[in-house]
Amino acid sequence: MPSSFDTPCLLQADADFQVERSPGASFSALTSPVLIMLASADSLTGAARSAAEALRQALDDEAPRMARLDALDRCLDRLPAVMPERQALERLGEELLRAVEPALHGPRHREQQLRPSVGRLGIEWHQLRNEGWDTDNPTGLTVLLGAQADWLQTELVLIMKWCWRTPLDEQLHDTEEAAALIRLLRLHVLLNLDTSLYRSAQPMLNACARVLGLWAEVEQRLPTLPTRPGGPAALYGVGVSDVDPSIDPGAARQALQRASVDARQQATLQVAGHTVILEAVKPTPEPKSGPITSTMLKSSATEAAITVARDAAVAASVKAVAAHRQTLAERFPEQTLSALGEHTTWVVISEPIPEMRDKDDRLALASYEGLRVPLPLALLPEAVELEVRLAQLHAEFPWATRAIEVVGGEMLARRRLGAVSFAWAPILLVGPPGTGKTRLARRLAEMMGLSFLPLGIGGSSDSRLLTGTSRGWASGEPSPIVRALRDRRTAQILVLLDEVDKCNTRSITNTVNAAPIQAALLGLLEPESSRNWIDCYLQAPCDLSKLLFVATANRLGTIDAALMSRLQPVLVPTPERQHYPMIVQQVVRDVASDWGLPHEVMPALDVPGMARAAGSVRELVRLVRREIVREVSSAGAPH
Known part of the structure; x- marks a missing residue:
C-alpha cells in the first residue's frame, strides 16, 4: 500500500x-x-x-x-x-x-474534525472520548499537552464557531448528534479551565457560563429527538458500532440523559472550584507593599497549580486502591478483607519529597505525591486459574519448560499456602540469541495481569538508567521504574532487565552520577537495600522491594559474581524445529501488537513452509515479518 x-x-x-x-x-x-x-x-x-x-x-x-x-x-x-x-x-x-x-454537516461531523488535531498531539481518539481522560492525568491537560494545549483549544474554538451560530434545531438531528455536541461542550470547558491559570479569570468564566447554558438546553431537547433501534450510544467509552439493537431505546435514552447531567454537574463544580482557587491565591498586599505585579500573580497561580496537581495525584492513588479493594471484596470473604487489605497494598515513598526552586520541577515533584499513599499490589489468581495460565505458557513455549516451572512453581506454592500477592526471587533467563527469552517475560506479565516494564540495559554504562538523573541537570528526571509506578498507580510491576551480560562493568564517563550499572543492580535486587532505594532526582528513599525482576543474558562469563549471587539462572534452550509453528504464531501476534491491530486481521501464512525454510529462530522471525509485508502488499491479500 x-x-x-x-x-x-x-x-x-x-x-x-x-x-x-x-x-x-x-x-x-x-x-x-x-x-x-x-x-x-x-x-x-x-x-x-x-x-x-x-x-x-x-x-x-x-x-x-x-x-x-x-x-x-x-x-x-x-x-x-x-x-x-x-x-x-x-x-x-x-x-x-x-x-x-x-x-x-453537524456536531458529529464537527467532532470528527478534531481527530487529525488530536492525532498530531499523540493522543488516541478513543482516549479523548473516554470519561476519565482528563481526571486520569493528575497534572492536568496543560502539563500533559505542554504548549499544544493552547493550540488544541484554538482548534476547538474554530470548530465550535458553527455550533454557536447555528440554531439548535438545525444541529440536533438525532440523539447521536446531541451526544457529540455534549462531548464538544465538555472538552471546551476543560480546556478553558486548564489553560487559564495565567490569564484573566473573567473571560474564562464567561465562556464556561455560555457553554453550560447551551449544554443545559441540549439536555432539555434530548427526549424529543429521534434515535436508533436500541437507543443512542453511551456518552463515553462505547462507539456506535457497539450499540445493541435489542436494548430498550427508552432506557438507553435515559442513560444518556443521566450521563449528560452528571458530566454537566461535574463541569459546573470544576468551574466553581477553579474560581475558588483563583480567589484564594489572589494577592492581598498591605498598603505599603506597592502595586501587584504580574510576577506575584504568576507565583500565586503556580502555587495553586502545584497544590491541585498534588491533590489530584493523591486522589488518583486513592481511586486505584478503592478499585483494588472492590476486587478483593468480589474474590474473598468479608471477614478476611481487613487483613488482606494490609497485605495487598504498599507505600512506595514514606518520607516527604524534598522541595525544589524551579516551578516546573516543583510541579513535576507534585505528581509523585501519589506514591506517598498506599498503592495496590497485583493479586495472584486462584490456584486452579493459575494452573490454567501456566499450562498456556507451557503450550506457547514448550522449549522453556524449566523456566516456566521455576517461576510458576513459586507462584503455585505461595497461592496454595494462602498468599494472595506475587513474589519471586529474581530470575536470570540464559540462552543463545533468538530463544524467546524477552518474549517469554512479556507473555508471563500478560498472562498474570502484571504491569510490564522492559529496560534494555545491554550496552549501557552507568546507573542513571536505574537511579534517575540528579537534580540540577537540564535533563533531570526520576528513574524509569519510579515513573512507571507513578503512571500505572501500582506498587508492583514486572521489570525486564534485558541483556544484563552486555552492560559495562565500568563507567565510561567521569561524572559523579555515572556509577557502573551492574553495581546499581546489586542494591536493586537485594531485598534489604531495595526497601530504601534512593532516587537521585526525588532524593527520597523508595521502597521497591515488591518489584518482580526477570533478567536475560546470552552468557554468564561477563556478569559479576556479586550480581550472579542475586540471580537464579535458568537455561532457555534453542527451540527445536517442531516448535517453529508456535513461534510463527507468536511473531504474528507481536507484529499485530506493534502495528496496533487485532490479531484476527493479520494474513494467513504458510506456516509449515516457513518452518521448513528457516535455518534458525532469528531467520524464522525475519521470514515471518517479511512474509506478512509481502502478503499485505499483494493484491487480494488481507490488508
Whole structure:
C-alpha cells in the first residue's frame, strides 16, 4: 500500500480491480488513490474490505443520515489498518471529512474534525472520548499537552464557531448528534479551565457560563429527538458500532440523559472550584507593599497549580486502591478483607519529597505525591486459574519448560499456602540469541495481569538508567521504574532487565552520577537495600522491594559474581524445529501488537513452509515479518 498521494491511481495499475458503485454513491469528491481504491475495488479482504464497506456507505447519498455518520465513524477507525503511516493517514481522514461535509454537516461531523488535531498531539481518539481522560492525568491537560494545549483549544474554538451560530434545531438531528455536541461542550470547558491559570479569570468564566447554558438546553431537547433501534450510544467509552439493537431505546435514552447531567454537574463544580482557587491565591498586599505585579500573580497561580496537581495525584492513588479493594471484596470473604487489605497494598515513598526552586520541577515533584499513599499490589489468581495460565505458557513455549516451572512453581506454592500477592526471587533467563527469552517475560506479565516494564540495559554504562538523573541537570528526571509506578498507580510491576551480560562493568564517563550499572543492580535486587532505594532526582528513599525482576543474558562469563549471587539462572534452550509453528504464531501476534491491530486481521501464512525454510529462530522471525509485508502488499491479500 503506497504511503504517498503522488502515486498513480491504483485502479489504473491493477487490472483485477472492478468498479462497484452503490446506487446514489458519489465518489467524485475523492482524489487520493487509497480512498478511490477503497471506494471502487471489489477484490479486497480483511481490514481493507471493512474500511471499504464503511466508506461506500458513508458516501451513499441515498442512505439515512445516521447510518452514513455511523459508517464514517467505522471507516475512520479502520483506516489506520490500511494506512499506518501517520502523516498520510491524517491527510486521508481530512479528505474523507471534506468529501461528506456538505451532506453530513453537524456536531458529529464537527467532532470528527478534531481527530487529525488530536492525532498530531499523540493522543488516541478513543482516549479523548473516554470519561476519565482528563481526571486520569493528575497534572492536568496543560502539563500533559505542554504548549499544544493552547493550540488544541484554538482548534476547538474554530470548530465550535458553527455550533454557536447555528440554531439548535438545525444541529440536533438525532440523539447521536446531541451526544457529540455534549462531548464538544465538555472538552471546551476543560480546556478553558486548564489553560487559564495565567490569564484573566473573567473571560474564562464567561465562556464556561455560555457553554453550560447551551449544554443545559441540549439536555432539555434530548427526549424529543429521534434515535436508533436500541437507543443512542453511551456518552463515553462505547462507539456506535457497539450499540445493541435489542436494548430498550427508552432506557438507553435515559442513560444518556443521566450521563449528560452528571458530566454537566461535574463541569459546573470544576468551574466553581477553579474560581475558588483563583480567589484564594489572589494577592492581598498591605498598603505599603506597592502595586501587584504580574510576577506575584504568576507565583500565586503556580502555587495553586502545584497544590491541585498534588491533590489530584493523591486522589488518583486513592481511586486505584478503592478499585483494588472492590476486587478483593468480589474474590474473598468479608471477614478476611481487613487483613488482606494490609497485605495487598504498599507505600512506595514514606518520607516527604524534598522541595525544589524551579516551578516546573516543583510541579513535576507534585505528581509523585501519589506514591506517598498506599498503592495496590497485583493479586495472584486462584490456584486452579493459575494452573490454567501456566499450562498456556507451557503450550506457547514448550522449549522453556524449566523456566516456566521455576517461576510458576513459586507462584503455585505461595497461592496454595494462602498468599494472595506475587513474589519471586529474581530470575536470570540464559540462552543463545533468538530463544524467546524477552518474549517469554512479556507473555508471563500478560498472562498474570502484571504491569510490564522492559529496560534494555545491554550496552549501557552507568546507573542513571536505574537511579534517575540528579537534580540540577537540564535533563533531570526520576528513574524509569519510579515513573512507571507513578503512571500505572501500582506498587508492583514486572521489570525486564534485558541483556544484563552486555552492560559495562565500568563507567565510561567521569561524572559523579555515572556509577557502573551492574553495581546499581546489586542494591536493586537485594531485598534489604531495595526497601530504601534512593532516587537521585526525588532524593527520597523508595521502597521497591515488591518489584518482580526477570533478567536475560546470552552468557554468564561477563556478569559479576556479586550480581550472579542475586540471580537464579535458568537455561532457555534453542527451540527445536517442531516448535517453529508456535513461534510463527507468536511473531504474528507481536507484529499485530506493534502495528496496533487485532490479531484476527493479520494474513494467513504458510506456516509449515516457513518452518521448513528457516535455518534458525532469528531467520524464522525475519521470514515471518517479511512474509506478512509481502502478503499485505499483494493484491487480494488481507490488508
